[in-house]
Amino acid sequence: MTSRVTQASVTTIQQKPLAPKEVAADRVMTDDIFDESYREKEGPKPPMKIVWRNVIAMSLLHIGALYGLILIPSASFSTWVWSMFCSYFSALGVTAGAHRLWSHRAYKAKLPLRILLVLANSMSFQNDVYEWARDHRVHHKYSETDADPHNASRGFFFSHIGWLLVRKHPDVIEKGRKLDLSDLKADKIVMFQRRFYKPSVLLMCFIMPTVVPWYFWGESLKNAFYISSILRYASTLNLTWLVNSAAHMYGNRPYDKSINPRENLLVAFGACGEGFHNYHHTFPYDYSTSEFGWQINLTTFFIDSMCFLGLATSCRKVSKEVILARRLRTGDGSHRSG
């Protein structure tokens, strides 16, 4: 299973000289490239230790989300619109923020955009950006091995939610510690969110989604809490998890047939453009995670809009020639033209 990435093939859309403080953020990301030298340890696997606190929390969350589903007919239309807004906003905190910006350094974001993304990220409550990016870099570097936090070779359930219900495999922790995270440590916004993560989640994920419908259009606190906070949170979580589970199992492999990640349009639709996963694991530094621009890719539309407003710059993109050469060399022949 390999991911042969040619950093020389990266083209940068916008470039300007770097200020010294930007250097840490500008380092060429290599920790998201598959490490072919890693070998899983021989012998029996360490026993799986269930984290009961997480099992109970996730069970309660999903029961609460089902209750939220039942409450939908009794909620006002404004509450539904607000919940959808919170879903997309929080999803962008993961896709445009923790993923494409902070894990892969696929583009650069100015301070106001980084603040916006970190607020959205706290609303998504999927661990702070620092931890998310560390786990995600390990996922790319040691994909489908013991050192991959959501190793899809352990099945759909494990890669979807199971990995959050058990203690991490020791190799995930060991390899995570060895990553260069200096760029994240140098980002004051990332470290600020890490320091105040719990209160920021309480405010952004639970209090604000509940209070706004109650205060502004008189929704009941029960409806607002179970629909705009709990149901919205659980659905966004599951749609994100589908990238780790479904998009590592179902779909074509037009760019590299030797790796598990697939092109899955349903996941792309549900996860704001993150389902073009064979492309993404082949070219992890492409800010669009796909060669098809805005097609089923709300996150790329968002980043391009931020570029238009001058809040994002230096989007990394793979050239058409490199993509063509790569799919002819390692693809499964299923490529679509657009």
Ligand SMILES: [Zn+2]
């Ligand atoms: Zn993946």
Ligand SMILES: [Zn+2]
């Ligand atoms: Zn990624």
